[in-house]
Structure formats: structure tokens, C-alpha cells
Amino acid sequence: MEKLLNLLALLLFVPAFVSSLDPPLNDDVLGLIAFKADLQDPEGKLVSWNEDDYSPCNWFGVKCNPRTSRVSEIVLDGFALSGRIGRGLLKLQFLRKLSLSKNNFTGSVNPSLAGLESLRIVDLSDNNLSGPIPDEFFRQCKSLRATSFARNNLSGRIPDSLCSCSTLAGVDFSSNQLSGPLPSGIWSLNGLRSLDLSDNLLGGEIPKGIKSLYNLRAINLGKNLFSGRLPDDIGGCLLLKVLDFSENSLSGSLPDSMQQLTMCNSLSLHGNSFVGVLPEWVGEMKSLQTLDLSANRFSGQVTDSIGNLRSLRVLNLSMNGFTGSLPETMISCGSLLTMDFSQNLLTGNLPAWIFGLGLQRVLLSENRLSGSIDSSYSTIMEVSHQNLQVLDLSYNALSGEIPSDIGAFSSLQFLNLSRNSFVGAIPATVGELKAIDVLDLSENRLNGSIPSEIGGAVSLKELRLEKNSLTGNIPIQIKKCSSLSSLILSQNKLTGPVPTIIANLTNLQTVDLSLNNLSGSLPKQLVNLPHLLSFNVSHNNFQGELPAGGFFNTISPSSVSGNPSLCGSVVNRSCPTVLPKPIVLNPNSSSESSGVGSFSPNLRHKKIILSISALIAIGAAAVIALGVFAVTVLNLRVRSSTSRSAAALTLSGGEDYSCSPTTDANSGKLVMFSGDPDFSVGAHALLNKDCELGRGGFGAVYRTVLQDGRPVAIKKLTVSSLVKSQDDFEREVKKLGKIRHHNLVALEGYYWTPSLQLLIYEYVSGGSLYKHLHEEPGRNSLSWHERFNIILGTAKGLAQLHQLNIIHYNLKSSNVLIDSSSEPKVGDFGLARLLPMLDRYVLSSKIQSALGYMAPEFACRTVKITEKCDVYGFGVLVLEVVTGKRPVEYMEDDVVVLCDMMRGALEEGKVEECIDGRLQGDFPVEEAIPVMKLGLICTSQVPSNRPDMGEVVNILELIRCPSEGQEDLG
Incomplete structure (x- = not known):
């Protein structure tokens, strides 16, 4: 009987035992395959993820716990993945680390990720995520230690639920569009070691209580809109090593508690409005390696205690009001590499110890330093010979001769001694500066000739010697400076011809030889310089015919004026x-x-x-x-020809677009994108001033009427000599013709001959925004509602252009048209694409004709021109619309720049007084002031500090409807 029972038990057990040999359904595989299904993987990084696998532990980017064989980490950084972060990850119940940074993920942050109770690290940085950070994400955090949403497009406020995650040690929300104040309970996260909220739109005062973060090592609130004073208790964060509150609107003096931050090695408060003297206790912060207090309002003498900072490597006190001489105690700062005291009020002689510290960068420009650079310094410059890379002493009152042993600075890359009172000759030893990129000795009292040894500076890119008393010829040895892009020798006493070998310097972009005594004929070979943008030889004694071709076909007459014996069409003087x-x-x-x-x-x-x-x-x-x-x-x-060209603009419609069947060079080619039949333009439309609507950087605009009675605007291009070939022109115009947006002026068609190009636009009846703001003061002024809609509509139009990778380049109120419904339409966009590849200097002179709208990067050849230059122009336009003032206004004895005026008003708390008086109280202040602040943010001097136009649209809609959030973005 017992054997029978044992056999029965065995039979009952066998099916269960056999079934246990089959692999169970793996949740990790299912979850990851579902996650992958929502993605695009253009580089095939996830090809190893196979749904038939029993385990994902060998999949690329996946790591498992060796004890449980369950997925513990997913690291897919930089895989070029796109799509949305789906719910498949919720299957991974043992996931501890999720890192998806440096991809192209879109959509919002998935709040359901908070359901993963084992999750300790979440890194979604460097993607294209948008919308607010969901409050639910932090409500269920069990063991979350670090989270990063940096460098996305997130907006809205920082959720209060963040303050409930007591386990958090690291938070990085930098480089987004987060706004509003800091959560009131943020200092309760006493486990925080690192907090980075920089480069957002956060504002208000920084709350007190920060001393409770006794574990804090690094905090960065830079590039925001914070105001008020630094918290008095900030010195309570005794372990703090990195403190960055730069580029805000903080004010007041530095709290004394900061002297307790003896472990701090990096302190950056630049770009605020701090006042007072540099406190003596700064010398107690002996761990400091970087101290940046630039662009504030500090005053008084630089404290001697700064010499106690033996570990200091970077010291930047520029753009303040410091006075007196540099403290001799700084000779003890033996680790110092960079010293920047530029744009202060320092006086006295240039200290000898500067050349004995082994510094790499010395910047003392725009002070009141005097005396000479004594050649005896050579006895203490041994270390500096090897280290010094940048020396800027410009805009001072230094005198004497330039030391003859200047060539001993073998590593020097940038030397600027301009705007001083140096005398004597340029030392021949400048030719020993083999690494020099920029040599600027302009606006001194130098005499003698340009040394032939200059050819030894083989890395030279920019040579500026203007406004001296130099004599002799331009040395032919300059041909050895093959990297030279800028040659400025104007306002000297140079004689002789322009060396033909200059035509071999193929990197030349800017040449200014004006106001000298140069003579002879200009070398014909100059036309072969491929990158030439500016060539000024005015007020010399040149003779003969100007070079013909290339850049010289479009050279400005002012660049060759003052040479009575020069001839050619540019100077309006025929050659014999x-x-x-x-x-x-x-x-x-x-x-x-x-x-x-x-x-x-x-x-x-x-x-x-x-x-x-x-x-x-x-x-x-x-x-x-x-x-x-x-x-x-x-x-x-x-x-x-004119009558034939005008008469030739007659056409029958087509299916997609219409074009004239003739190939006669005199009749040209006409294309209408809409296929409108019986299109004709009489010659009077292009010749009659009564039909002219206006003129701009590209040409004149005329109004004419189609045979069906519909009016159109005809732009007659006046840059024909710069226009691309017909094929390239037509290709670009057809792209522009496909752009349709209710805030952009529609391009209806075009007309082409080699000597005449016309663009046919929809006619906008309401005239330009400029006319409404500045030319009709007696008529009914624009209401606040109309002004806000104009700002918002213009922003949407620009955002659409930027989405299509089109930079406008010439945004101004005269290029924003108002239709019969008071809707704005941005015109003149994309016209730079019709021209050959032009540098910013050509664009600024040929196209950007409106003073006050041009972004500062146009004047800096090292900064890339991007859509952010349009953002700057838009910011100026915003201020113009709200204040009713022109971007630049000329008073009887002053020039008022609107941006500067508004920044001053903001600092003084008088922004509301700047609003256009014609509104007469008919506006909501709660909308007007944030709009003006947004305009100021858009006109930031640093392009990266300006928001994108898509973000501007979001912000404007939040200003108009703050309670509706981001659900209905235009």
C-alpha cells in the first residue's frame, strides 16, 4: 500500500517537474522589445535585441545583475535613437539605472517611470523632450538618487513633488526653459550633493535656508532671472566646492558667511549687479582655483589678501569699477594662469611681477595704467617666455618703446597694445613670434617702417597697425604670412606700391590701406582673392584702372575715393x-x-x-x-529692353505652375506657382513712382493688379550682380514658393532674365508695422491686443522659417506687414538664399540695412551666424512694439539705443514707464512687463543665452494664458 502511495505521488509530481524545464516568459525581454518598437534606430545599434532570445543580458547596452539575471542597467547614450520613451520599460522591475542621453527622443517625460521602485539613476539629458516635468514623476520615488533632464526643451515650473524625494543626491535640469521660482521646500533635500538648474528662465529671489544642504558639493543657478541678494546663510554649506550664480540679476554685497566656504574651489558670480568692495575675507577661501566676479559693480581697491590664494588658477575681476594699483601680494599666487582685470579704473605702472608668474593669459585692457614696459623685465621673464599666450594691454596710457625682446615670448598667440602712447619703431623681433595669430599695435605713435622680419610670424591671421606714423613700403616678406585674413594699415605715412604678392594671400578677407601715400597701380591679380570682403584704398595716390572682376565688381565707391588718378566705372571716371x-x-x-x-x-x-x-x-x-x-x-x-521685358510678362496658366514658353533672352521667363492665367505687368508698374510701395536692402517693391483684379506686390531685385545662376536662382525661389504660413508673406511667382529678376508676392493691404508705429501718430494707435497678436504672429512666422532652416537676416518693423485682419505677415525672408555664399560683412552691408536690429555676432568673425541672430532682431522688435520707440533714436546731443535704455529701466524698476503712452492704460501690465523682459532676454549679447523661436512662442502663449499651460501651442 505504501509503495502504491509513493508511486501515485511520483506520478502527480512528474508533470510539474517536466513543465518546470520549459523557459518561463521573460518580462525583461518583452519590456525591451516593446520599448524598441517605439524607436527609430538609424544606426542599427539595437540589432542584437532579438525577441526570440530567452534573456536580454547579452544585448548591446543592457546589463544584468549576475545573481538574478534580471536587467539592472540600460545605457544607450549617443545611439542616435529617436521616437518616444514608451511604457515597455515598466516591465523592468529590477532596473536601477536608465541612461538615454545624447539621442533624439521627443515627447514629454514619461511619468510612469516613477513606478519602477528600484530605479536609482535616470539620465534623459541631451534630447528633444518638451512640455513640463510631470509632478507624478517624483511622487513615487522610492530610491531615486540622481536625475538629469539637462539640455532638452522642457518648460513650466519645477514640480513641488521634487522636494519629497529625500534620497536625491544629484539633480540636473540645466539648459531648458523652466520658469517660475524655486520650489519652497527645495532646501529640505539635505541629501543633495549636486544641484544644477542653470540656463533656464527661473526667477524671483533665492530663498533662505540653503544652509540645511550640509552635504552640498556643487550648486549652479547661473543664466537665469534670479534677483535680490544672495542668501545670508550660504556659508553654512561647508562642503561646497563649486558655486555658480552667474548671469542673473542678483544685487547687494557678498554675505560675510561666504568666508566659511574654505573648501570652495570655484566661485563664479559674474554678470550680476553686486556692489561694494572686494571683502578682505576672500583671502580666507584658500581652496579657490577659479574666482570670477566679472561684470558687476564692485569698486575700491583690490584687497591685498588676494595674495593668500596660492591655489588660484583663474582670476577674473573684469568689467567692474576697481581703482588703484594691482596689489604686489599677487606675486605669491604661484599657480595663477589667467588674470583678467580689463575694463576697470586701475592706475599706476604695469607691475614687473606680472611677467614673473608664468601666466598664460594677461588681460588689462581699458584701464588707466601708465608708464613703460621696461626692457629690464627680461631678467625675470624666463618662465613667461614659455607660457604667455595672450597679452592685452590695449586702451591704457602706456608709453615708451615696445621692448626689443618681445620676440622671446615664443608661445604668444594674441598681442594687443593698441590705443596707448608707445613710440619708436616696431621691433624686428616680432618676426620671432612664430605662434602669433593676432598682432594689434594700432593707435599709438609708432614710426619707422614695417620690419621685413614680419614675414617670420608665419601663423599671423590679423595684423593691425593703423593710426600710427609708419613710413616706407609694405614689405614683400609679408607673403610668408599665408594665413593672413585681415591686414589693416590705414592712417599711416606708407609709400610705394601695393606688392603684387598680396594677391597670393588667398585667406585675405579684409584689407584697409586707406589714408596713406601709396602710389602706383593696383595689381590686377587682386581679383583672384577668393574670400575678399572689404578692400579700402581710399585717399592715396593710386593711378590707372581698377582691377575688374570678382569682388571688385561690387566694391563700394567710398573704398577707392580720394585717388584722383584712378579710373573705372566705380569711380565714375573713364580710363583714357x-x-x-x-x-x-x-x-x-x-x-x-x-x-x-x-x-x-x-x-x-x-x-x-x-x-x-x-x-x-x-x-x-x-x-x-x-x-x-x-x-x-x-x-x-x-x-x-525695358519695354520688351515688361511686355513679356504675359502668361497662360498651367497645372502645377506656369511658365512662359519663350526662350528669347529679351523676353525672359515667368513662373506663377498658382497657375493664374492671363498674368501681365505693365511697364508703368516698374517705372511709375506712384506704384512704388517701398525700397529695402534687396530692391524696390511695386503694386500692380492682375487681369482678374487681384493686386500683387512685385519686388524688383537690385542685387542682380550678386544673384546666382538661373538654375540656382530658380531652385531656391521654388523652395520659397512652397512655404505657406498665415504669418508669412506668400511668394506667388517670379520672373527671370540675366539683367532683371522680379519676385511676385501676395499683396498685404495694411502696410508695414513701422508705418503703424512711427508714421501715423495722429491716427488710432494699435491696441495692446493688436500689439500682442503682432508679436506672437511674428514669432510664429519666424519659428516656421527656422524649422525649415531659413535665417531671415533682416527682421525689422518695415518687413512685418499687417493685413486687413490686423494679422502680421513677415516678408523679405529667404532672400539671402538667392545670392551666392556671402560672409556676414557682405550680408550686413548689402542686406541688413536697419540700424539697431543687428545681432552683435555680425561684428565678430569667430562667432557662427545662426537663427539666434533673428532672435536678437525679434527681441528688438518686441521692445519697439511695446514702447513705440525706434531701435535707435537720435536726440539733440545724445543717441539712445532702445535695448540699453530698457535694461537700465529694468534695473531701476521703471519698466512700466517705458510702455507706449498711446496705450493710455488700455493694457494688462501683467502681460506687458513679461513681454518686455522676454524681449530683453532675446537681445542677450551671448547667442546661446537667447531662446529658440519655438520656445519664444511657448512663452508668449503662457504669458497670454498662464492657466492653460502648454496644451495648445501654435
């Missing part, structure tokens, strides 16, 4: 015709014995029939007669 040598015949010689042009010196009884002077007079008269005849014929041909 080169006549052959006059033929003088000997009447006594026979045709057999002497050829044409022979002359017998033995003739005594016969005279020369025609004198040389008579022949020249006859030839000149003939040339004048031919010239008059040629001009008459050309005038007739031009009139005929």
Missing part, C-alpha cells in the same frame, strides 16, 4: 583710351624703299605732314564722337 603710336610719313620716301611708319633723319627741306599733337587732338575728337554715339545707342537699347 590707349592709342597706337602716331604714324609719321616721309613724303620723299617711296613705297618701295621705306615701310609704313619709317622716318628719315636726313630730311632738311621737307616738314612732317601731321605733328604728333595734331594727331592726338584728332584721335581724341574721334573718341569723344564715338563715345556720344555709343551712349545714345545704349540708351535706346536699354529703353527697348
Whole structure:
């Protein structure tokens, strides 16, 4: 019986035992495959993720716990993945680390990730996530230690639930568009070691209580809108090593408690409004390696205690009001590499110890330093010879000669001694500066010649010697400086010709030789310089014909003026015709014995029939007669061509777009994107001033009417010499013709001949925003509602252009048109694409014609031009719309720049007084002031500090409807 029971038990157990041999369904595999299904993987990084695998532990980017074989880490950084972060990850119940940084994920932060109770690290930085940080994300955090959403497009406030995550040690929300104040309980996270909220739109005062973060090692609140004073108790964070509150609107003096931060090695408070003297206790912060208090309002003398900072490597006190001389105690700062005291009020001599510290960068420009750079410093410069890379002493009152041993600074890359009172000759040893990129000795009292040894500076890119008393020739040895891009020698006493070898410096972009005594003819080879943007030889003694071709076809007349013997079309002076040598015949010689042009010196009884002077007079008269005849014929041909071109603008419609069937060069080619039939433009539309609507950087605009009665605007381009080839022109115009947005002026078609290009636009009846703001003061002013809609609509139009990778370049109130419904339409966009590749200097002179709207990066050749230059122009436009003032206004004895005026008003708390008085109280202050602040943010001097236009749209809609959040973005 017992055996029977045992057998029965065995039979019952066998099925369960056998079934346990089959692999169970793996949640980790299912979750990861579901997560992958929501992704695009262009580089095939996740090809090893196979749904038929039993375990994902060998999959690329996946790590498992060796004890449980469950997924513990997913690290997919930099895989170029895109899509949304799906719910498949919720299957991974033992996941401890999720890192998806440096990809292209979109959508919002998935709040359900908080359901993963084992999750300790979440890194979603460097993606394209948008929307607010969900409050639910931090409500269920059980063991979360570190989270990073840095460098996304997140907006809204920092959720209060963050303060409930007591386990958090690291938080990084930097480089987003987060706004509002800090959560009131943020200092309760006493486990925090690192907090980075920089580069957002956070504002308000920094609350007290920060001393409770006794574990804090690093805090960065820089590049925000915080105001008020630093918390008095900040010194309670005794373990703090990195403190960065730069580029805010903080004010007041530095709290004394900061002297307790003896472990702090990096303190950055630049770009605020701190006042007072540099406290003596700063010398007690002996761990400091970086101290940046630049761009504040500190005053008084620099404290001697700064010499106690033996570990200091970077010291930046520039753009303040410090006075007196530099403290001699700084000779004890033996680790110092960078010292920047530029733009202060320092006086006294240049201390000798500066050249004995082994510094790499010395910047003392725009002070009141005097005395000479004593050549005896060579006895203590041994270390500096090897280290010094940047020396800027410009805009001071230094005098004496430039030391002859300057060439000993073998590592020097940047030397600026401009705007001082240096005398004597340029030392020949400058040729020993093999690493020098920029040499600026301009606006001194230097004399003598430019040393031929300059050719030894083979890395030289920018040479500025203008406004001195230099004599002699331009040395031909300059040909060895093959990297030279800028050569400025104007306002000296140079003589001789322009060396032909300059044409071999193919990197040249800017040349200014004006106001010298140079002579001879300009080398024809200069037309071969491929990158030339500016060439000024005005007020010299040049003669002969200007080079023809390349850059010289569009050179400004002012760049060659003041040379009476120069000729060519640019100077409106025809060159003398080169006549052959006059033929003088000997009447006594026979045709057999002497050829044409022979002359017998033995003739005594016969005279020369025609004198040389008579022949020249006859030839000149003939040339004048031919010239008059040629001009008459050309005038007739031009009139005929104009009438033929205008008459040729007649067309029948097509299916997709219409084009004229003729290929006659005189008739040109007309394309209408809408296929409108019977299109015609009379010649009067382009010649009659009554039809002209305005003129801009690209040309004049005329109004005309189609045969069906519909008006259109015709832009007649006046940059024909810069326009691309016909194929490139048509390709770009057709791209622009496909752009349709209710806040952009629609391009309806175009007309092409080699000498005439027309763009056909929809006609916007309401005129320009400029006219509404500045030219019709007597009529009804724009209401606040209309102004806000204009700002928002313009922002949406620009955002659409930037989404299509089109930079406007020329945003201004005269290029924003108002339709009959008071809706704004941005015009003149994309026209720079019709021209060849042009540098910013050509764009600024040919296209960007509106003073006050141009972003500062146009003037800096090292900063890339991006969509952010449009953002700057938009910011100026915002301030113009709200205040009713022009970007730059000229008073009787002053010039007022709108941006500067508004920043001053913001600092003084008088922003509301700047609002256009014509609104007369008919506006909500709670909207107007944030709009003006947004305009100031958009006009930040640093491009990276400006928001994108898409973010601007979001912010404006939040200002208009703060309670609706981000659900309905336009």
C-alpha cells in the first residue's frame, strides 16, 4: 500500500517537474522589445535585441545583475535613437539605472517611470523632450538618487513633488526653459550633493535656508532671472566646492558667511549687479582655483589678501569699477594662469611681477595704467617666455618703446597694445613670434617702417597697425604670412606700391590701406582673392584702372575715393583710351624703299605732314564722337529692353505652375506657382513712382493688379550682380514658393532674365508695422491686443522659417506687414538664399540695412551666424512694439539705443514707464512687463543665452494664458 502511495505521488509530481524545464516568459525581454518598437534606430545599434532570445543580458547596452539575471542597467547614450520613451520599460522591475542621453527622443517625460521602485539613476539629458516635468514623476520615488533632464526643451515650473524625494543626491535640469521660482521646500533635500538648474528662465529671489544642504558639493543657478541678494546663510554649506550664480540679476554685497566656504574651489558670480568692495575675507577661501566676479559693480581697491590664494588658477575681476594699483601680494599666487582685470579704473605702472608668474593669459585692457614696459623685465621673464599666450594691454596710457625682446615670448598667440602712447619703431623681433595669430599695435605713435622680419610670424591671421606714423613700403616678406585674413594699415605715412604678392594671400578677407601715400597701380591679380570682403584704398595716390572682376565688381565707391588718378566705372571716371603710336610719313620716301611708319633723319627741306599733337587732338575728337554715339545707342537699347521685358510678362496658366514658353533672352521667363492665367505687368508698374510701395536692402517693391483684379506686390531685385545662376536662382525661389504660413508673406511667382529678376508676392493691404508705429501718430494707435497678436504672429512666422532652416537676416518693423485682419505677415525672408555664399560683412552691408536690429555676432568673425541672430532682431522688435520707440533714436546731443535704455529701466524698476503712452492704460501690465523682459532676454549679447523661436512662442502663449499651460501651442 505504501509503495502504491509513493508511486501515485511520483506520478502527480512528474508533470510539474517536466513543465518546470520549459523557459518561463521573460518580462525583461518583452519590456525591451516593446520599448524598441517605439524607436527609430538609424544606426542599427539595437540589432542584437532579438525577441526570440530567452534573456536580454547579452544585448548591446543592457546589463544584468549576475545573481538574478534580471536587467539592472540600460545605457544607450549617443545611439542616435529617436521616437518616444514608451511604457515597455515598466516591465523592468529590477532596473536601477536608465541612461538615454545624447539621442533624439521627443515627447514629454514619461511619468510612469516613477513606478519602477528600484530605479536609482535616470539620465534623459541631451534630447528633444518638451512640455513640463510631470509632478507624478517624483511622487513615487522610492530610491531615486540622481536625475538629469539637462539640455532638452522642457518648460513650466519645477514640480513641488521634487522636494519629497529625500534620497536625491544629484539633480540636473540645466539648459531648458523652466520658469517660475524655486520650489519652497527645495532646501529640505539635505541629501543633495549636486544641484544644477542653470540656463533656464527661473526667477524671483533665492530663498533662505540653503544652509540645511550640509552635504552640498556643487550648486549652479547661473543664466537665469534670479534677483535680490544672495542668501545670508550660504556659508553654512561647508562642503561646497563649486558655486555658480552667474548671469542673473542678483544685487547687494557678498554675505560675510561666504568666508566659511574654505573648501570652495570655484566661485563664479559674474554678470550680476553686486556692489561694494572686494571683502578682505576672500583671502580666507584658500581652496579657490577659479574666482570670477566679472561684470558687476564692485569698486575700491583690490584687497591685498588676494595674495593668500596660492591655489588660484583663474582670476577674473573684469568689467567692474576697481581703482588703484594691482596689489604686489599677487606675486605669491604661484599657480595663477589667467588674470583678467580689463575694463576697470586701475592706475599706476604695469607691475614687473606680472611677467614673473608664468601666466598664460594677461588681460588689462581699458584701464588707466601708465608708464613703460621696461626692457629690464627680461631678467625675470624666463618662465613667461614659455607660457604667455595672450597679452592685452590695449586702451591704457602706456608709453615708451615696445621692448626689443618681445620676440622671446615664443608661445604668444594674441598681442594687443593698441590705443596707448608707445613710440619708436616696431621691433624686428616680432618676426620671432612664430605662434602669433593676432598682432594689434594700432593707435599709438609708432614710426619707422614695417620690419621685413614680419614675414617670420608665419601663423599671423590679423595684423593691425593703423593710426600710427609708419613710413616706407609694405614689405614683400609679408607673403610668408599665408594665413593672413585681415591686414589693416590705414592712417599711416606708407609709400610705394601695393606688392603684387598680396594677391597670393588667398585667406585675405579684409584689407584697409586707406589714408596713406601709396602710389602706383593696383595689381590686377587682386581679383583672384577668393574670400575678399572689404578692400579700402581710399585717399592715396593710386593711378590707372581698377582691377575688374570678382569682388571688385561690387566694391563700394567710398573704398577707392580720394585717388584722383584712378579710373573705372566705380569711380565714375573713364580710363583714357590707349592709342597706337602716331604714324609719321616721309613724303620723299617711296613705297618701295621705306615701310609704313619709317622716318628719315636726313630730311632738311621737307616738314612732317601731321605733328604728333595734331594727331592726338584728332584721335581724341574721334573718341569723344564715338563715345556720344555709343551712349545714345545704349540708351535706346536699354529703353527697348525695358519695354520688351515688361511686355513679356504675359502668361497662360498651367497645372502645377506656369511658365512662359519663350526662350528669347529679351523676353525672359515667368513662373506663377498658382497657375493664374492671363498674368501681365505693365511697364508703368516698374517705372511709375506712384506704384512704388517701398525700397529695402534687396530692391524696390511695386503694386500692380492682375487681369482678374487681384493686386500683387512685385519686388524688383537690385542685387542682380550678386544673384546666382538661373538654375540656382530658380531652385531656391521654388523652395520659397512652397512655404505657406498665415504669418508669412506668400511668394506667388517670379520672373527671370540675366539683367532683371522680379519676385511676385501676395499683396498685404495694411502696410508695414513701422508705418503703424512711427508714421501715423495722429491716427488710432494699435491696441495692446493688436500689439500682442503682432508679436506672437511674428514669432510664429519666424519659428516656421527656422524649422525649415531659413535665417531671415533682416527682421525689422518695415518687413512685418499687417493685413486687413490686423494679422502680421513677415516678408523679405529667404532672400539671402538667392545670392551666392556671402560672409556676414557682405550680408550686413548689402542686406541688413536697419540700424539697431543687428545681432552683435555680425561684428565678430569667430562667432557662427545662426537663427539666434533673428532672435536678437525679434527681441528688438518686441521692445519697439511695446514702447513705440525706434531701435535707435537720435536726440539733440545724445543717441539712445532702445535695448540699453530698457535694461537700465529694468534695473531701476521703471519698466512700466517705458510702455507706449498711446496705450493710455488700455493694457494688462501683467502681460506687458513679461513681454518686455522676454524681449530683453532675446537681445542677450551671448547667442546661446537667447531662446529658440519655438520656445519664444511657448512663452508668449503662457504669458497670454498662464492657466492653460502648454496644451495648445501654435
